[in-house]
Amino acid sequence: MYAPPVQRLITELGKLPGIGQRTAQRLAFHILRTETEDANALADAIREVKERIVLCEVCFNLADEPRCRICQDPRRDAELICVVEEPGDVIPIERTHEYRGRYHVLGGALSPIDGVDPEDLKIAELYARVEAGGVREVVLATNPTTTGEATALHIAAALRERTPDVTVTRLASGLPMGSDLEYADEVTLGKALSGRRTL
Numbered sequence: 185m186y187a188p189p190v191q192r193l194i195t196e197l198g199k200l201p202g203i204g205q206r207t208a209q210r211l212a213f214h215i216l217r218t219e220t221e222d223a224n225a226l227a228d229a230i231r232e233v234k235e236r237i238v239l240c241e242v243c244f245n246l247a248d249e250p251r252c253r254i255c256q257d258p259r260r261d262a263e264l265i266c267v268v269e270e271p272g273d274v275i276p277i278e279r280t281h282e283y284r285g286r287y288h289v290l291g292g293a294l295s296p297i298d299g300v301d302p303e304d305l306k307i308a309e310l311y312a313r314v315e316a317g318g319v320r321e322v323v324l325a326t327n328p329t330t331t332g333e334a335t336a337l338h339i340a341a342a343l344r345e346r347t348p349d350v351t352v353t354r355l356a357s358g359l360p361m362g363s364d365l366e367y368a369d370e371v372t373l374g375k376a377l378s379g380r381r382t383l
């Protein structure tokens with residue numbers, strides 16, 4: 185129906201989450217109408233993140249150096265590790281200003297149905313970090329969803345076994361069940377953090 189380059193753009197845009205066929209078409213036509221300079225800026229931005237952004241070698245958050253800014257910051261409490269599912273979950277926690285520790289980004293949540301097993305996430309890396317010592321508390325801040333809860337329980341059980349002297353906590357309830365941390369407002373998330381309970 186469309187010239188092949190236009191169809192290709194629609195196909196690629198349609199692969200983005202939440203973008204259906206109609207939206208992909210609308211975006212493609214928008215890009216076609218846009219100034220060459222602006223369209224190239226978008227293409228360059230996509231290329232640049234893929235070339236320059238890596239996962240932090242310590243916490244697996246996004247970084248443009250081997251270690252992310254939080255892991256490099258000596259003022260951040262290294263004895264406290266907050267475990268989240270995705271890099272996008274770090275931002276809302278940072279926005280609460282309630283948390284001064286470090287992070288560990290798992291890269292998802294356990295979901296045997298979808299074929300996500302412990303070895304698909306940075307779980308072994310978390311255990312190694314905690315077992316290396318110098319950690320006082322691990323805050324499990326996975327999403328309040330079925331998979332997030334299952335992931336938290338799995339990790340809590342393993343840490344109790346491996347490092348019984350480390351406190352393992354979970355965000356207080358109050359976060360809407362089934363929702364993502366990413367969409368939680370700062371006040372609710374701040375309260376969930378300060379009211380965290382020992383597992």
Ligand SMILES: [Zn+2]
Pocket residue numbers: 240241242243244245251252253254255256
């Ligand atoms: Zn890091």
